Amino acid sequence: MCAAEPRSPLSVVAVPAHPMIAELPSAIVDIAARRGRAGDLAAAIRAEFGLDLPPPGRFAASGDTTAVWIRPETWLVMAPRGAEGALARRLVETAAGAASVVDQSHGKTRVRLAGAAAPRVLAKGCRLDLHPAQFGPGQAAVTPMAQVGAVLLQRDATPAYELVVGSSYAVPFLEWLTDSAAEFAGTH
């Protein structure tokens, strides 16, 4: 059984606050199209959420709902944390059998990193080239970040990034991120 009120893994440790970093408490749901049903799933999601499931390397957003491509015909759907399981139930009803839906809200933690120095913060643990010529708003990637498997997306040109990591790794990941960002605390 799940706890009725999920608690962030970051709520039990004292990670120093940093002006560039904030947790985004989220409902996070994995949807994987069943064989041959990707078109049905895309149509259903478009009708219900008003967003087009994005191609590889991209994310799409509509209102406060975001869908990120993570694997062929598989996406992470994220929204601000609401009633427990509500987003997953809505996706199950929307997909109507066209997708396998797995609620990852307890298993994954979403963090925002924003500021002019953000690419330099991430560069210490990220193999991707985050120069604006190579990675920009609307793009997303699944890549190891500081030895932790992460979903990375760039929200805007600030640049503002969002990172989704496994909750079991959220504490050491945030410690790394905060440490990496420490030198930019006064300059962001």
Place this chain on the structure above:
Amino acid sequence: MHRIDCPWCGPRDEAEFAYRGDATVRRPAHDAGIDAFYDYVYTRANPRGWHTEWWHHAGGCRQFVKVVRHTMTHEIAGTGKAGDSLPVPAE
């Protein structure tokens, strides 16, 4: 360090991948006999030259990527999805 062009994710560092061996072996018929299955499981050619092999994009999209790599120079001639048939350059 290789840069492997994942058909889904684009060029990524080798460290995101796990090497998964020869991509040319084919499972024998179920009644082919123990020798054929021994070869299928264990016998590999270990060529000096172009080799078609699997690289699992474990740190990214988790798909198996087919890679044509030169075992001596480490040059990569092409990558593709699991079902793709990739041209192997002449030596």
